[in-house]
Every structure is written in C-alpha cells, then in structure tokens.
Amino acid sequence: MINNSRRIKSGSNLRIAIKAVQITTGGGLTHLNKIIEWFGRLAPETEFVLLGKKGQEGLYIPAPRNFRYIYFRLPGLNLPAQILWERHFLPGILNRMEIDLLFEPGNRGTLKTPCPKVSLIHNVAPFVSQNQLAETLYKKLRLVLLRQATIESMKASQGIIFISKSSRDMLSEHIDLANIKNRIIYHGKLDSDHSVERPQTQLDLPERYILSVSHIYRYKKIKEMVRAYFRAQSSMSDIPPLLIAGNNYAPRYMNEITDEINKSGHSDSIRFLGNVPDIELGMLYRNCQAFIFPSVLEACPNILIEALSCGCAIACSNKSVMPEIAGDAAIYFNPDDVEDFANKFLSIVQNNKLKKELSRKAIQRAAFFSWEKTAQETLDFFDEVLGKKNCKSPVNKKLHQNAEEIQIVTLT
Template identity: 30%
Template structure:
C-alpha cells in the first residue's frame, strides 16, 4: 500500500489529536515497514505548523514526506487544488487527522479520524472561529470520507446521530492509547510542587477551559475543605485555555487560592511524576471523545474519580469512581470519603493499572492497517 498520513499536529506542541496521529504512525512503521508511507507535514488550511516536520521526524526505508509549506495560505492553495492526488503520487490511502477534510479525491480512499464534536454541543466551550472550522471539517467528512475512524463508541454514536446519512458500516472504533511506553518510569517533580509531599495532593490534568469543568471542581474542592477534608492541595496541571480569563478571580472568591497549585504546561516526565504521586486523579470533564488523562493516570496507578459521561466510562471501566460532572456535592462527598479510606484508594490504584493494560498502540495500529486493507477492497463511497 501507499499510505498518505497527516502528521500536521505531531510537533512539539501536540495535544490529543497529535498524540493519536504520532502514536499510530509510529506503531504502523514498526508493524508494517513494507508499505510506502507519505507523511504530510501540512494538511489543509485549518491547522498549520511551519516547523513541521523538523520538530518530530519519522524514519524508515519507505518513509517519505509530502510537500512542506511555509505559510498557511500556500498550504490551503495546495490542498484545495484539483490535482492534489497527482502531486502526491496518488496514494492508495489518504488519512486525515486534524479535522480538515479534502473533497476532491477521485481514486485514493479517504480515511478520516473523528475525535469528538464537543464544539457543537455547547457554544461556551470554545470560540466561534474554532467551532466553525472544526464543524466544517467534520461535515465535509460526512459527505466525502470513504471510512471514518472514531476514537470511542460514544464518538461513533454522536457522529451518526448528527450525520445519519453516513453509512454506519463504514465507521470503525479504534481506541487511542497512552503516549507513555514505559510504565515503570518515575518521572520528574515539577518545580511548582517543591515542598509538596508525594501522595499528598489531588490532581487534575488538562487545559483549564469550560469543557474540562475545573470551575465546578474547585467549587467541590472548596466545599471539601470547608467540611474538614484533609488539606491536600489541588494541582491543576495544564495551560489556560479559552474563555477562562476570570478563573483566578473565581479562586479568590472561593478563598482557596493558596491551596491551588497551577503548574501551567508540564513536560511528559513531570506529568508521569504527577500521576504516580498524586493521592487521586480527578477528571470531571463535561464531554470527551476519549479521555487520555484518565487512561494515562491509570497507567501509573493513579486512583481515579472521573465523569460518568460520554466516552469516559469506556476508558475507566470498573476501575474508577464515576460521578455526574455537574454534581458538585457528589464530588465533594467522594473526595471526603476517599481521603479517609486509604484501603479504597489502594484498591482503585491497583484496579487502574489493570484497566490501563487493555489499551495498546500495537493493537490499535494493527486494526487501522486492517481497515486500510478493507477500504482498498471496497468501492469508493459516492459523494453525497
């Protein structure tokens, strides 16, 4: 096969989408080096990183790079052109991973990774520009993609609900997995936690933004403290996202600023240390396509309290305490209970490690390669 694969989001600033693409191409190169791989440092006009692929190169005898563009405008001009397939030497598979979707492919099978449509659920969760760009790409996929890869059963169900015209037999669930290959790694303490005793802090990982629900989390934490909960600090590990400019004001109003540690962006080594040494990992997200911080925390034995919505129960299984994300009192009581029940915390930690073993990149990459073969053996889907 000649596999064309979008790596546009796999640079040094990658987030969930970028980790999915990065791990998938790495595992495919290991499992099936006999195929020809064309990797696309830029893909479409929605996302653009001028430094790719220098920030994160991939190696192999059959690995080649597609055209590199120095500006978003040049990328848009190329990818919207009528002769793009010929310019790419006609890949048999073209796999989109960054929400943008081409519409003019005549021979290659278009595979589209669908993460989630949280941007369409609540306008308060993102900006108008991001919402329009994401929805345009997902909508175009419903019209032109030959196959869709959904990252959870919940995402698959949501996609088919919004786009009932897409054939359900052409959407396949392939799970992401942890970015961390060494489960025995100890990690490195972030400087922001100097003086904080290991095992004596609550943890929340993720961009501080409305969809991740940190506002309700800190309200539950404030009530936990007011009811006499052990005074372990709450560590928020992630940068500030959109629409959260007043978050520090909210902490001040709750009177808990001194008990909150905001690390900002953390390295992978620092994140491993946080997962391994937290008392529990708290993940009250309102909506997820998958929920990597749940899985990655479990990999390092973090006892977990998480939302019971969307995809998160698929990830957590029976190894976490699942709670409605809007139930502030429920989160408060769960934290109070777990803080005094060390045996339950240890049970959750052991169960978390077992649950994390269910997710493996090699299995996911093998499923994707099988999907490519199935796509090539099937006729191209007619554009709606």
C-alpha cells in the first residue's frame, strides 16, 4: 500500500479518472500529455484524476490546477499482472473516489466499473496477423493476449474513441459497434509555427538530407527503405544522405538493417540518430529535402502529422491509415516494391516544383489537425456517453450537491 496525502475535493463538479498505467512512450504518451494540457484549459471546473503506476512520475506534463496525479504500485510489470490490477483492484478504487466517468486510453482496461467507461484504441498491431509472423514466440503470445484484452475491454465500454477511420474499420471486424457509442477523433499537430527555424546544433547535420522518423520495429519497413534508398542512389550518385531518427526496439531486426547497409558499400550514406529531443526534431523536419514514412501499420501516426505541420515534402507508404491522414499532401509508394519505393525517393529529390507543391499542400493539410480540437471533441464525447448531448463540455455540470473532502489512499 502506498499512502498518498493528496486530497481530492468531492464537490459539485464532474470527476473524471484517466487510467494511464499502460501509457509509457510514443504517440500514446504525446496524446495523453496534450489532452491533459487542453483539458486543463477547456474544462477548468472539472476534476481530473490521472491514475499512473510507480516509475511514471516523470512522464507527464506538470499537473494543471484541476488535475491530480496518483501513482500505484502494481503487482508486477508484465502484461498479465497489469490486467489483474485493472480488473480486480481498479473498480474498488474508482468506487471509493466517487468517479463519474473513467477514460481508458491505450486498448485494454477494466471490465466492471461503478461508472461509465470510455476506451480509446491506440494500438492496432494485435489485430494484424501478418505483423506477427516474424516475431518471437513471447511477442506472439503477448499480442494474442493484448488482442483478447482489447476486445473484452471494448465490449465493456459505454463509449469507444478510434483515432482514425482505418482503425475503426479494422476493429469493427472483431466487435459489433452497433450498440456502443463510438467516435473518430484524430490526433493534433505540432504547436509551433511551421515557418520557425531553429539552429542546427549538436546533431552535426549535413547541409542537405532526407529524413525518416521512426522507432525501429519490423512493421516500420526500415530495411525496405534502406534497400530503396540504395537503389535510388545507383541512379543518382549525389542523392542526399538518409537520416533516421528513433529508438531501437527490435534488436534482431536492427541487425538485419545493419547487414543490409554494410553489404551496400555505402554505409556513410545512412545515419541513425537515435532518440532526438522535440526541439531538435522540429528543426530536422523543417530543413529536410524530403520526408519518408514507410510504415505499414499505424492507427493515427503523430510523426506523419508532425511532418505535415512542418511543411515537409512527403513520400509515404500507401498502406493502412497513411492516405487517410496525408490526403493529397504526399506521394505514395508500395514499401514492398523496391522499384516503386526508389522512384518516389527520386521524384521528390530531383523535382523542385513537386517538392514545393507538396510542402504547400502539407501545411494546408495540417490545418485539419489540432490538439485543442482533439481535446474538445473528446470532452464532447464524454458528455454524449454521460447523456448530456446538449453540453459543450463537462464544464459547470453539477452532479453532486454536497461538497466534502475525502482522503485518497492508494491501495494495491
């Protein structure tokens, strides 16, 4: 048991819990931090309680005035232990805290709650069988467990948020959505203005370069991008070097990529930057000659939206959700067709007119995405699930008549 001396005011306003124990990195963490920020602005009279786990204390932005962060010690760090906590301990915690609505971003969740529940589906990988073929037995079993946990959590929800039409279509093959409220709510874009440039410091960048931003996973198609780049290089000897920013989460796959680079004889043409801080990442986007996004499995890729907002000339995979997000602001390739892929490399780098046109369209397309819009639509959906369809957001809704102070003790 972890004692937490913070006190949550149980008064006249709505109290919403956000379960965040499963949000640790990537687009899910970006989404969570942005909606925390905007919930604080858009619904200042609503109480939000973020439920995290020990070790997550540094992941989230400073709590807005109407937020409380509470961290729990879970029975274990593995997926079964976390599911056990969600299903057997969390409902009692929600009941003691008098929560009016539970928001569960990140697929899985509790099955029985004392209040309405809204789920948000970030990860569609467990529902794509071909994505599992090259994985280890452990990862295959983990994906199977996560798929089943996601389906069960959706069935237990009063509302489901999908972050793209593509992901809703995919999940609708596994669950009947006819009697469950659901809505598509896209992610937002970079906050900073696309025209602002930052000095190229610390990264020691070449004057001209092609950029790809992606963590290393097999479905990101990095090896295929490397092959296509070298094919393009055989036709254009002075093609700019390829820079790849992102963490390595698949060591075996990374070894395959490294072997591909080494056998080319041009290993100095491709550079892995690792994790790049946001302030430098924005500069990378704004100064690249072309941006390449070869992934075949995404729900709503923040990276692609960031590239749009920075006015990148984008060549993008034609798979999954990518055409839905980029629209006509990108040229598309089949990442498994090395000739097609290589030709798209060359199309942007060799055609300044096309590059300028794609950059202009990218900025226009990015205007569709906004974190404020994401947060407001999420709040509106909460209202719909709670039966308050005429409300703009939960602000000023009076659900409890008698104010009181209750002591929150985090039990595990």
